[in-house]
Amino acid sequence: MNMNGIDGDRHVNIFIGSAAKAGQYKMADRNETGRLKGGSVFAGDLTRPVHARIQNKVDAARKQALKLVNDQFDKDMEADDALHSLVKNQEVLKEKELAAHKEVEQIQATRSEYAESYGIDTASDEYKDYELLRKQLLSPTSLTDEEKEKIDAMGAKTDFQEKMLEFDAAAMDHTQREANAKSMQELQGDAIYNINQALAQSAPMVDEQLNADKIMENASKEIISMIQGDAIAQWDEKVAAEKAEAEKKAKEEEEKKAQTEEPSTDVEKEMADQEKLLETTNELEQQVENIIKKGGLTWEDVKGLSIDELS
Numbered sequence: 426m427n428m429n430g431i432d433g434d435r436h437v438n439i440f441i442g443s444a445a446k447a448g449q450y451k452m453a454d455r456n457e458t459g460r461l462k463g464g465s466v467f468a469g470d471l472t473r474p475v476h477a478r479i480q481n482k483v484d485a486a487r488k489q490a491l492k493l494v495n496d497q498f499d500k501d502m503e504a505d506d507a508l509h510s511l512v513k514n515q516e517v518l519k520e521k522e523l524a525a526h527k528e529v530e531q532i533q534a535t536r537s538e539y540a541e542s543y544g545i546d547t548a549s550d551e552y553k554d555y556e557l558l559r560k561q562l563l564s565p566t567s568l569t570d571e572e573k574e575k576i577d578a579m580g581a582k583t584d585f586q587e588k589m590l591e592f593d594a595a596a597m598d599h600t601q602r603e604a605n606a607k608s609m610q611e612l613q614g615d616a617i618y619n620i621n622q623a624l625a626q627s628a629p630m631v632d633e634q635l636n637a638d639k640i641m642e643n644a645s646k647e648i649i650s651m652i653q654g655d656a657i658a659q660w661d662e663k664v665a666a667e668k669a670e671a672e673k674k675a676k677e678e679e680e681k682k683a684q685t686e687e688p689s690t691d692v693e694k695e696m697a698d699q700e701k702l703l704e705t706t707n708e709l710e711q712q713v714e715n716i717i718k719k720g721g722l723t724w725e726d727v728k729g730l731s732i733d734e735l736s
Contacts, residue, residue, distance in 0.1 A: 479648050490636075490638075490640045508621070511613050518606045518609050519606070522603050525599045525603035526599075526603050528595075528599040529599045529603065532592055536592035536593070536596070540585075551583055554586065557575060557576060558576065558579075558582070558586060562590060562597070
């Protein structure tokens with residue numbers, strides 16, 4: 426894996442993997458302050474503790490990013506479930522509204538049939554008393570004092586009045602159910618619209634994904650800084666070791682050279698002594714030869730003289 430980091434105005438390549446895969450690489454150059462100036466760092470050469478720190482950093486960042494996304498996903502799922510529940514409930518409410526409306530229509534039809542079958546004249550006192558009782562049932566607050574007194578003065582209700590009021594009560598109940606269903610649909614419709622608008626404007630999952638990417642980006646920068654620091658430290662150790670080794674080798678070479686030069690000096694001195702001795706010998710021989718010549722002797726006489734002296 427190649428991680429590109431930015432340090433100031435320059436780029437640094439961080440290779441993570443085997444050296445063979447990374448190919449040729451070079452330790453980043455440094456300026457006088459010891460900071461990396463540019464180049465590539467092979468993370469495979471870093472120490473095990475640094476590898477562990479890198480892995481821990483990546484794992485922690487990945488865990489944090491995943492938690493952000495998962496948490497938002499759970500929230501989105503809850504919102505989706507809520508929306509789905511509201512939409513589903515809208516359908517149920519619509520069915521209730523339609524059912525209540527049909528019940529009202531059915532009750533009104535049955536009521537009309539009953540009224541016709543009973544044969545009550547709408548101009549009769551019985552029917553007029555029924556209408557007053559019906560008004561009391563449907564809208565009691567709208568009764569006048571005179572109407573209230575008239576109702577109080579009525580006797581027992583007739584069978585017609587009892588049955589018609591039952592129809593009216595049933596119709597009123599279903600009418601209320603229909604109105605409630607409509608009202609709930611309107612409220613939930615507004616809630617569905619508001620939730621959809623909020624989700625469309627905020628796009629929380631997109632935001633959290635961007636935040637997760639930012640976490641991984643920051644982690645990458647921290648890892649790059651960590652690798653750079655370790656690379657500099659290792660490079661300093663390597664340079665120090667190579668310098669010490671070079672100094673040691675230089676010292677050994679100097680010692681070896683010194684040992685080689687000392688025998689050479691002795692040989693030269695011995696050769697010089699031999700040459701000097703040879704010159705002295707030659708001079709002695711020349712002097713002896715001169716003496717022999719001056720004395721009228723020969724080398725044989727000298728040899729014989731030497732032998733006689735030895736005997």
